[in-house]
Amino acid sequence: MHVLILGGTTEARRLAELLHGTPGLKLTSSLAGRVATPRLPPGETRVGGFGGAEGLAAWLRDHAVDAVVDATHPFAGTISFNAAQAAATSHVPLLALRRPGWVPVAGDRWHEVASLGEAARALPALGRRVFLTTGRMGLDAFTGLDDLWFLVRSVDAPEPPHPPRMEVLLDRGPFTLDGERELLRHHRIDVLVTKDSGGAATAPKLTAAREARLPVVVVRRPPVPEGVPVLPDPGTAAEWVRHHLGQGPFRGTG
Structure with a gap:
């Protein structure tokens, strides 16, 4: 199974760390290339854009990707919508990994x-x-x-x-x-x-x-594309990936 992580965040690196070394799993993390010296996750990495939704769909097909995790920054709206369109076109399962937003408290x-x-x-x-x-x-x-x-x-x-x-x-x-x-x-x-x-x-x-x-x-952060399941932490996202790999049940809500 080949999983593509659209990354560049702390959560994306943590997800790659949790999945690295999983038997039967090929892992590729994609970084946008906007940071000069990014913190690289384990596994294979690629840097740069895909050329829009069509380019990403072609990349998914050419590299036999079985699942995509969109773990980009909550404000990386363009790649998230491109990922949703590409995953739908390619019939590849897509998950959005999003850290919860901040909530105001008394005194704010x-x-x-x-x-x-x-x-x-x-x-x-x-x-x-x-x-x-x-x-x-x-x-x-x-x-x-x-x-x-x-x-x-x-x-x-x-x-x-x-x-x-x-x-x-x-x-x-x-x-x-x-x-x-x-x-x-x-x-x-x-x-x-x-x-x-x-x-x-x-x-x-x-x-x-x-x-x-x-x-x-x-x-305020932009919404996740409609219909894309959302999980809040890398641990549950790793469980989702392993479930699609056939290595156990998924007890999350994504």
Whole structure:
């Protein structure tokens, strides 16, 4: 059995670790190639796009793929919809592995928005010194905010266009609560912008913002394509794969 993991996330690497060495299983992890030095999972890897849904469907056929796990970032909407179309065309089972989203708690001052553009429009009424943690892509949404100062944190350096008043912090999670507290204090941050990526690695910024009573603009994640089963953790996803391999029952809900 050949399983393709559409990866690039912590959950994708963990799933590959759980499945690596399974008898009768060939494992390929696909990375988008947007990070210069990705953390590679065990097993075979490929880097780069497939050429849309048709290209992915052809790759599934040419490489005799028996199942696909979409374990991409919750905001990697294009590849997720391409995967759904390609899997349907190729009659290959598809699972979406998605870490649960964050949930606001007492004391949070969240402003939920549907896009980066909507986040940019909300900012002038919320603060002047922005901690922008949405990654290096999509910064053009904030280019017109000349009166605001941005601290942009990303794994790799962003490319133009981007906000005119900006400092870049190159860093990769997981982050600590003490570190996030100091970052907010040192840079005099008065508003945080984040995507609802979920997970524990980058969640401390939300706690630090809550403690400082800062407003947080949260970009809602796009939906998983209709009809695609969703599981929240690598362990259950590995069980789903082994079930399709004929190596045991599946007791999950995906």
